Amino acid sequence: MIGIKINSPVVLAAAATNDKGTLVIELAETTAGVTEKKSVFDTMLTARTAAEGTNTKLLIFGPQVPKDKPEAPRTKEQKIALVSGDIIKLIKQLSQIAEQYMTTDKIDLESLDVQFANTGIVDQASLEAKVLDQDVLTKIYGNIVRRFIELVTPFINNPEYSLRFKLIRQSKDKHYPTIPSRYIGENPFVELMSVPAEQSRVKFSKWEIEQGLDNSAPVAQYSAEAKPTEKQIEDANPFAPQA
Amino acid sequence: MSLLSFLSNVTIEEVAPVVSVRKGGPRKDRNPKEGLKLRVFRDGSIYPSQELVDKFNLEYAGKSVEYGYGFDVIDTTLYPKFKLPEGVRAVLVNPVKKSEAKVDLFGTVGYVAKDKEGNYADGLTEADEGKPLSSVMEQGSKTFGADELIPLLEATYGVKFYKPEVKAKEATETKPAIEASAEVEGVEFVDLEFIANPVTGEPWTVPTGVAYIPKTVSRGANKGEVTVQRRENPQFYVLNVVEAQADTNEAAAEENNSASPFEQTAQ
Numbered sequence: 001m002i003g004i005k006i007n008s009p010v011v012l013a014a015a016a017t018n019d020k021g022t023l024v025i026e027l028a029e030t031t032a033g034v035t036e037k038k039s040v041f042d043t044m045l046t047a048r049t050a051a052e053g054t055n056t057k058l059l060i061f062g063p064q065v066p067k068d069k070p071e072a073p074r075t076k077e078q079k080i081a082l083v084s085g086d087i088i089k090l091i092k093q094l095s096q097i098a099e100q101y102m103t104t105d106k107i108d109l110e111s112l113d114v115q116f117a118n119t120g121i122v123d124q125a126s127l128e129a130k131v132l133d134q135d136v137l138t139k140i141y142g143n144i145v146r147r148f149i150e151l152v153t154p155f156i157n158n159p160e161y162s163l164r165f166k167l168i169r170q171s172k173d174k175h176y177p178t179i180p181s182r183y184i185g186e187n188p189f190v191e192l193m194s195v196p197a198e199q200s201r202v203k204f205s206k207w208e209i210e211q212g213l214d215n216s217a218p219v220a221q222y223s224a225e226a227k228p229t230e231k232q233i234e235d236a237n238p239f240a241p242q243a
Numbered sequence: 244m245s246l247l248s249f250l251s252n253v254t255i256e257e258v259a260p261v262v263s264v265r266k267g268g269p270r271k272d273r274n275p276k277e278g279l280k281l282r283v284f285r286d287g288s289i290y291p292s293q294e295l296v297d298k299f300n301l302e303y304a305g306k307s308v309e310y311g312y313g314f315d316v317i318d319t320t321l322y323p324k325f326k327l328p329e330g331v332r333a334v335l336v337n338p339v340k341k342s343e344a345k346v347d348l349f350g351t352v353g354y355v356a357k358d359k360e361g362n363y364a365d366g367l368t369e370a371d372e373g374k375p376l377s378s379v380m381e382q383g384s385k386t387f388g389a390d391e392l393i394p395l396l397e398a399t400y401g402v403k404f405y406k407p408e409v410k411a412k413e414a415t416e417t418k419p420a421i422e423a424s425a426e427v428e429g430v431e432f433v434d435l436e437f438i439a440n441p442v443t444g445e446p447w448t449v450p451t452g453v454a455y456i457p458k459t460v461s462r463g464a465n466k467g468e469v470t471v472q473r474r475e476n477p478q479f480y481v482l483n484v485v486e487a488q489a490d491t492n493e494a495a496a497e498e499n500n501s502a503s504p505f506e507q508t509a510q
Contacts, residue, residue, distance in 0.1 A: 103452040103475040191471075194324050195455045199471045 002027050002056035004169050004177045004216035006202055009162035009193045012097070013055055015149050021138070023060040023145040025097075025179075030159050058167075058179060060094075062141030063087055065134050079132055087115070087140060089181045094148040096184055100163060100192050101155045114147045115140050162193040164202045168213040175218045180208070274380055279437035280485070281348075283396065285404040285429065287389025289348060295437070296379055299338045303375035303382075306354040312338045313346035315477075316387075318395055321457035321469055325447070325479065332399050334482040336437065337456065337474065345458050345472045347387050349379050391459065396433065400484045403429035434485040446478035 002010060013028035063086035066079045074082075091109045098107045108114050112122070119136050121127050130136045155161050166189040167177035180189045187205045195201075204214040275282050275292040282290045296302055304310035317335040319325050327333060341350050353376040355367050363371065396402045404427075411423035439446045455471040 099453070099473070101451065101453075105475075191455065192453075195471050196321075196323065196457075199321070199455075199457055199469050201470055 002029060002165075002167070002177070004167050004175070004214065006164060006166050006200075006204075008164040008197075009159075010165050011157055011159055011162055012152060012155060013157055014057075015152050015156065017142075017145060017149070018059075021142060021145075022062070023148070025058045025060060026055050027058070027163075027165060028055045028157070030162050056167075056177065058177065060090070060145075060179070062145075063090070063137050065132050065137060076128075076132070080128060083131055083137060084127075087137075087144070090141070090144060091115070092184060093179055093181060093189075094144065096188060097190055098148065098151050100190060101152060101161055107151065109144050109147055115144050117143050119143075163190055164193055164195070164197075164200060165190045166202050166204070168204070168208055169215060172212055173219055175216060177216075182207070273383070275434050279480075281435045281482070282432050283388055283392060283435060284383075284432040285393070285406065287385035287387070287393055288383035289385075289388045289392065290381075290383055291349070291379060293380065301349050301379045303341075303352045303377075303379055305375070306373040309340075309342045311341050313341050313350040314348040315339050315345075315456050315458075315472075315474065316347040316392060316395070316482075317456055317479075318399070324449075324454070334395055334399050334435075335479045336482055337454075337477040337479055339474060339477075343472075343474070347391070349382075352376060352379075352382060390461070396435075396484065402433055402484055403427065404433075405429040405431060435482040436485050437480040438483045439480055446480050448476070448478060452476045 007027065007029075009030050010027045011030050012025065014024070014026035016024055018024050063083050066074060066082050068074065095104075095107050095109055098109075116122070119130060119139050121130055121136070121140075131140075166180060168180050168189075170176050170178045180187070183205070187203070188201050191200065191202050208214055273282065274290045275295075277294060278292055279295045279298060280292045281295065282292075284290075291301055299314075300311045301313065302311060315335075315337040317325075317337065319327055319333045319335060322335070325333075325335060336348075339346055355363065355371040355374045355376060357363060357372075363369070393404055397404065406424065406427035406429065408426040409421060409424040412418075412421040414420040452475055454474050454477045456474050456477070457469050458472045460466050460468045460470060
């Protein structure tokens with residue numbers, strides 16, 4: 001089952017936006033070059049033992065204008081740096097996926113004509129004037145996502161492009177899988193299965209392991225409750241030595 | 244008796260010549276004279292033919308100029324995507340821009356610069372600042388050849404390079420110990436010819452334009468491990484060994500008789 005691990009082999013089963021305009025990337029397991037996808041009819045005939053679904057849907061959310069924090073107010077420049085960083089991160093993630101199917105000269109998510117289309121952003125001055133408008137941010141996100149979908153759609157469900165795809169934990173407190181975003185140039189999260197496993201660069205990084213991002217265990221329901229101190233444990237023990 | 248009288252008793256004797264087991268003589272012809280060829284010497288130094296330099300723009304440009312190509316060198320046993328008949332292996336090359344990462348051959352050169360004292364080397368001036376220290380025809384850097392290419396050629400094509408006897412040396416403060424090794428009979432150098440797909444006359448390519456080339460980590464904690472480097476629009480040539488004649492002063496060379504490694508088209 002696809003989850004928080006190095007998933008292989010998988011294929012890109014779908015790339016589309018949902019009714020809220022959020023990009024949804026779907027991965028499907030594939031075996032021996034064939035995408036495992038039962039028809040709905042066959043699945044219903046084996047309903048009792050039907051798997052919950054071997055496909056995994058990943059929602060890739062767009063950047064949001066940073067909220068003001070009274071205790072730590074941000075300057076306009078800081079907010080611009082944050083949102084542009086989010087956009088760059090998104091472009092890098094989607095570009096790395098697209099690079100499995102085509103050469104980089106065909107991947108134009110970062111070009112002016114793609115990401116800033118219909119936003120009025122043409123230079124640094126117009127970027128600073130407009131990028132902290134959520135409508136503009138949403139438009140930039142939509143432009144990038146739309147172009148990504150155009151690029152990868154011809155390769156959907158094609159087992160010739162089987163992938164090795166790393167998903168990490170969202171955070172210590174959230175055990176849902178997500179696509180990595182940090183240092184993905186040095187530590188790629190996806191590559192073609194034609195790369196022999198022993199040569200693969202898709203691995204959990206030292207930082208990811210230290211942060212527990214390779215761990216799929218659900219967070220315990222009451223893990224936030226305070227644990228008893230040693231003194232409390234001792235006081236509750238009738239056999240503890242008396243002072 | 245005079246001081247130099249012993250000279251009247253000196254005779255000149257015929258001394259039997261020392262027969263070297265090495266094939267070839269002094270390194271008179273460093274570069275192959277014609278064809279798309281590399282010459283690999285037993286010490287690991289590698290020299291291209293002028294024709295190779297011209298075809299692939301191998302020459303070094305100034306420091307601030309992004310120009311020119313080097314080569315990836317690939318062992319097909321590490322690159323199963325290049326399908327060969329069972330039991331056959333070959334060495335491939337792929338021209339790649341010098342500005343790319345992990346270029347195996349002709350990727351880097353030193354440049355004219357001031358030393359720590361602020362001086363230029365003899366014969367060089369400020370006008371030479373940033374120029375390459377050597378031409379690709381003469382550079383002959385040895386590291387990749389000695390560490391990787393020679394072992395690869397020996398394993399793949401059965402070439403035997405001459406290795407002189409090495410006497411054991413103890414480690415010093417600055418140098419590690421050296422193990423003794425016996426002299427190995429072999430060749431002084433081999434020429435490697437670039438072979439394209441004989442069916443098309445063109446190099447092999449990949450349909451998507453994207454290839455992951457195996458690379459061996461050469462330093463650091465992961466030294467010796469094999470990883471991959473992404474390349475776009477690769478153009479693969481097979482290296483064919485052309486064995487040098489015993490006398491390096493002769494121009495002709497014999498063609499290697501090993502099995503053809505390129506009967507199938509790369510996938």
